[in-house]
Amino acid sequence: MRAFFLSLFLLVLPTQVLACGPETSCGVPEGYYLAAVPEGWDGKTPLGLVVYFHGWNSSPEATFRNKAMINGVTSRNALFVAPFAERGYWRQIGEGRAEPGRDEAAFINAVLEDVRRRWLVDEERTLASGFSRGASTVWNVACYLGNEFRGYAPIAGGFWRSNPEACPTGPVNLRHIHGLKDGVVAYDEIGIYNSMPITEGFDILSHLNGVSAESRPVESNDARLACERWDKSRSGRVLELCLHEGGHSIPGEWVGHGLDWLDTLPDAS
Template identity: 35%
Template sequence: MRLLGVVLALSVLCGAVPALACGPDTDCQLGDRHYRIAMPEGQVSGPVGAVVFAHGYRGSAAAVMLNKSLRRVVSDMGLALIALKSADDDWVIPYAPRHMDSDGSEEFRYVEAVIEDVSARFPIDTKRLMAAGFSAGGMMVWNLACTMPERFAGFAAIAGTFWMKPPETCATPAASLVHIHGTADPTVPLAGRPILETHQGDVAEALDMYQALGRFSPSGEMAFEDLKCQSRRNPKGEVLDSCLHPGGHTFRSSYLRFAWELLHAAGQL
């Protein structure tokens, strides 16, 4: 009987594992979608803030987790890294190739579901989330900033903006956003380029739209590594910074630390 009790106890414990058995190396299933998460090393209690990261074209949550530099930088900041996975090879957002008629709602519902699910499974502080992404992931970030600004404390878009043009309207109030881009980027040029039946958007147009939406005004310049930034602030102290570097289609993990610390210093995180 004692042995039977031990076996039953173990079976109960093992049965409880699958609900939480996900992380950096295993998908966190969410219906027919998934995400991955890496908690900061040494984290024994929470809640902790998180970087919610959107991959580039044909990327994956698994590939994001293989980026050791990204994992280390985010962990060293005491944050979780949450890696999203697009519904298709690319994010299904307005005017994206092969998704010209999409309103993006499929992806926005997914991101909302990820936030709800991850905060139920892990000690995540949903008040301290920064959405970030590179290339096509940067395009996803701009769409998130426009559609669900209240769900994130700030946004960091790297080498990506809206497809075609900024939307006619965005959700208000405007959020804090840092845009980082290479002046010699041939893949996503600052002014965009045609791809299939669509065209990448113009970064300057997106920044102008968001500046007007959030009533941002120029507040000076700053530099970090190879970045030169034009800073804007609004009456609420929110951030709209555009940072350029002389390189091409480049991602550095340190850019995320820079964006997080900039938003933190402004009291947004």
């Protein structure tokens, strides 16, 4: 009887009160995520949101050991969310491209619904980021769930196995970072694990966005990056490509830099 009343009590508690965060997983159908809230958050001010998709065979727990990455997001008044990939492996999504196993689109939607139920989210500062296979997931989400985030910031990963014939949710804001010496996910050719050239992905998004002019160089807040931007488009959306001379890597601060980029986007985007 006591257990029954305890369960009933938990059901009527505000969801935000329930234990869930960087050390206690937030459960959703077919998985979970970990989350970090900015220190000193008042519980009322809307938070930016970064959902970070980890690389192959990594995990939310391993991601949370990267303090530079977490602090780089929470110090910018944003919630950091790291979802779990089954067996460390994110599957492709999209009609004709979805792989066997968990429906990643449904899982990601469940994570986002749960996050918005637990925390106040500033919808103008929502960003999907990820590394390697996680970055491939970011490209997939941008293509097939493009209305879920205001911006996308993949790092060292693009479309996998094949390029989509179309992106049904329309134009997006996307900033991609890639190493010219990346030996795992090649920049301008098919990679050793059948990753598609990043250049082809940009061709798809350029057409989708209705890019109407050549790119222009832009400054980056990291001297290692050489960035160019396409911000003249019929859709008003912005594409940015940042290259570096390194390989398959992700300095932790680059995820937080994605929020800085997001804050530079035109209000209409």
